[in-house]
Amino acid sequence: NAGVTQTPKFQVLKTGQSMTLQCAQDMNHEYMSWYRQDPGMGLRLIHYSVGAGITDQGEVPNGYNVSRSTTEDFPLRLLSAAPSQTSVYFCASSSGPLRGQFFGPGTRLTVL
Amino acid sequence: GENVEQHPSTLSVQEGDSAVIKCTYSDSASNYFPWYKQELGKRPQLIIDIRSNVGEKKDQRIAVTLNKTAKHFSLHITETQPEDSAVYFCAGNNDMRFGAGTRLTVKP
Numbered sequence: 001n002a003g004v005t006q007t008p009k010f011q012v013l014k015t016g017q018s019m020t021l022q023c024a025q026d027m028n029h030e031y032m033s034w035y036r037q038d039p040g041m042g043l044r045l046i047h048y049s050v051g052a053g054i055t056d057q058g059e060v061p062n063g064y065n066v067s068r069s070t071t072e073d074f075p076l077r078l079l080s081a082a083p084s085q086t087s088v089y090f091c092a093s094s095s096g097p098l099r100g101q102f103f104g105p106g107t108r109l110t111v112l
Numbered sequence: 113g114e115n116v117e118q119h120p121s122t123l124s125v126q127e128g129d130s131a132v133i134k135c136t137y138s139d140s141a142s143n144y145f146p147w148y149k150q151e152l153g154k155r156p157q158l159i160i161d162i163r164s165n166v167g168e169k170k171d172q173r174i175a176v177t178l179n180k181t182a183k184h185f186s187l188h189i190t191e192t193q194p195e196d197s198a199v200y201f202c203a204g205n206n207d208m209r210f211g212a213g214t215r216l217t218v219k220p
Contacts, residue, residue, distance in 0.1 A: 035210075042118075042201055042210040043156065058208065090155060098144035098206060100158040 004104035013081040021076040023091030031094040032074040036087040081111045114139040116204040118211025133214045136184040137204035145185045148201045192218045
C-alpha cells in the first residue's frame with residue numbers, strides 16, 4: 001500500500017493564481033482531512049470529509065474549496081492564491097473517528 | 113471553540129533522562145487524545161493515543177496519562193534517546209485541533 005500520497009511536493013504560485021493540491025489514499029479510509037502547518041502554530045484543520053459526497057469546514061477554511069467524489073481522492077483547491085496561504089499542506093486519512101490519522105508527505109506551497 | 117494548549121514549546125534533556133509534555137483542552141466532549149511525532153522535514157506520525165475511559169496507556173518507553181476532570185493529558189518519554197528528538201503534537205477535539213507543538217532535543 002502507498003498509504004496517503006500528495007502531489008506536488010513543491011509549488012510556487014503568483015498572487016491570484018489558482019491551483020489544486022492532490023491527495024489520494026489506498027487504505028479505504030472514510031475520513032480525510034486537509035491541514036496547513038505554519039511555524040509555531042501546529043497543524044490547523046482546513047476542511048474535512050467523513051465520506052464520499054460529504055465535506056465540512058475546519059478551523060481555517062477561507063480561500064480553500066474541497067470536494068470528495070470518491071473514497072480515495074480529496075483534492076484541495078486554492079481559488080485565488082494569496083501570500084498568506086504560503087504554508088506546508090498535509091492531507092490525512094483515518095479509518096474512522098477516534099482512530100488516529102495517517103498523514104501524507106506534505107506539499108510546500110509558496111505564494112509570491 | 114475547542115482550544116488546545118501545549119507546554120513547553122521547547123524541551124532539552126540529556127540522553128537517558130525522562131521528558132514530559134503536557135496539553136490542556138477546553139471541550140468537555142473530547143473523548144480521544146492522540147500524540148504525534150514529527151521529525152524534521154517529515155510528516156506527523158501517530159505514536160500513542162488514549163480514550164476517555166482510560167487513565168493511562170503505555171507502549172514501551174512512551175506513555176500517555178489523562179485527567180478528564182482537570183482536562184489535561186500528558187506524554188511521558190522515559191530513557192530518552194537521540195532519535196526521540198523531534199516535534200511532538202497533541203490533539204484535542206477528537207483529533208481535530210492540534211497543540212502548537214513541543215520541540216524535544218535529546219543531547220547525547
